[in-house]
Amino acid sequence: xxxxxxxxxxMPGREMLETILSAPLGDSGRTDSEARGCDPTxxxxxxxxxxxxxKERAIFLPSGTMGNLTALLTHCGPNDEVLIDTRxxxxxxEKAAFEPKFGQLKPVFYHLTPGGWPDTDEIETLLKTHPIKxxxxxxxxxxxGGTVIPPEALEKIGELGRKYSVxxxxxxxxxxxxxxxxxxxxAEICRCADSVxxxxxxxxGAPVGSMLCGSREFIIRxxxxxxxxxxxxxxxxxxxxxxxxxLEHQIPDLAEDHRRAKLCLDLLQGMKKLQVPERICSxxxxxxxxxxxxxxxQVVDDLKKQGVWLSLSGDxxxxxxxxxxxxxxxxxxxAEIIRSYDAAL
Ligand SMILES: *Cc1c(COP(=O)(O)O)cnc(C)c1O
Numbered sequence: 001x002x003x004x005x006x007x008x009x010x011m012p013g014r015e016m017l018e019t020i021l022s023a024p025l026g027d028s029g030r031t032d033s034e035a036r037g038c039d040p041t042x043x044x045x046x047x048x049x050x051x052x053x054x055k056e057r058a059i060f061l062p063s064g065t066m067g068n069l070t071a072l073l074t075h076c077g078p079n080d081e082v083l084i085d086t087r088x089x090x091x092x093x094e095k096a097a098f099e100p101k102f103g104q105l106k107p108v109f110y111h112l113t114p115g116g117w118p119d120t121d122e123i124e125t126l127l128k129t130h131p132i133k134x135x136x137x138x139x140x141x142x143x144x145g146g147t148v149i150p151p152e153a154l155e156k157i158g159e160l161g162r163k164y165s166v167x168x169x170x171x172x173x174x175x176x177x178x179x180x181x182x183x184x185x186x187a188e189i190c191r192c193a194d195s196v197x198x199x200x201x202x203x204x205g206a207p208v209g210s211m212l213c214g215s216r217e218f219i220i221r222x223x224x225x226x227x228x229x230x231x232x233x234x235x236x237x238x239x240x241x242x243x244x245x246x247l248e249h250q251i252p253d254l255a256e257d258h259r260r261a262k263l264c265l266d267l268l269q270g271m272k273k274l275q276v277p278e279r280i281c282s283x284x285x286x287x288x289x290x291x292x293x294x295x296x297x298q299v300v301d302d303l304k305k306q307g308v309w310l311s312l313s314g315d316x317x318x319x320x321x322x323x324x325x326x327x328x329x330x331x332x333x334x335a336e337i338i339r340s341y342d343a344a345l
Pocket of ligand 1 (some may be wrong): 063064138142171173199
């Protein structure tokens with residue numbers, strides 16, 4: 001089976017796992033007034049994350065979902081209006097911040113440009129007409145096909161945040177994919193954001209965890225939110241050690257994932273019914289299934305029987321995601337299977 005469902009499938013390698021054995025550990029959930037825990041390995045990972053994103057501080061959390069939720073509930077309170085795009089992960093998949101039973105935040109929607117990044121003109125109009133408390137952007141954008149926010153749009157987002165005194169949160173689950181794709185550093189990309197979450201558990205290849213980064217003052221408050229949500233962990237250095245290994249060794253490999261995704265896209269061009277985009281920015285290819293006369297779930301089922309496993313994306317699409325541990329050979333084989341499936345439709 002060639003499994004192309006997600007970059008969450010990455011497995012920790014032996015060298016990464018061996019770093020756990022020598023990692024100094026402590027109780028990272030026991031934090032001081034500066035939100036620093038007692039696990040030196042977690043603290044080291046947090047310092048690395050802060051440095052890489054150009055922020056003062058960072059905290060380690062068990063998931064990206066909790067990282068985003070912690071950020072939103074730290075920036076906002078019940079009934080606050082939050083600007084997000086209609087396809088954003090933290091609305092479509094995560095929800096808790098906006099649930100009447102949980103965070104009670106009110107979403108106000110902007111749209112993405114045809115290129116797949118935030119429409120800053122629309123954002124400005126909404127900032128003028130609503131008492132917005134937070135602006136959320138996603139980079140790279142999962143639902144839009146791994147699109148990257150270009151430098152001018154990042155600049156504009158930062159400018160709007162300052163002009164309207166609205167903090168900006170970046171869901172950077174794939175922040176380092178955005179960096180690899182744009183040639184900007186993670187810190188340059190994050191300059192427009194007051195807080196940023198990134199996952200170490202996706203393309204970077206660590207088994208578990210996400211980082212939330214921001215100012216010292218924000219992180220101290222976010223630490224209290226994390227505790228409320230049950231996200232304080234104990235000897236989490238066993239996880240953080242893998243994150244440190246990922247950040248030290250595996251960031252450059254993301255460019256390979258992007259190359260392999262482009263190879264895959266090239267091999268899939270010009271199919272009859274399955275619709276692929278002309279170009280992609282990073283490691284995600286979203287494929288339209290509307291012309292097949294089948295549901296996306298059926299397409300996934302059919303292809304799985306033939307040895308390629310894709311995932312669903314939105315209501316009408318399926319998705320290919322490239323990540324470490326996949327080979328060019330597998331990509332060629334998968335493309336061949338998908339092409340012949342399309343030809344027989
Ligand atoms: C995966 C993902 C998340 C959530 O991360 P988990 O670790 O799976 O909870 C948030 N935002 C985006 C864009 C993602 O792709």
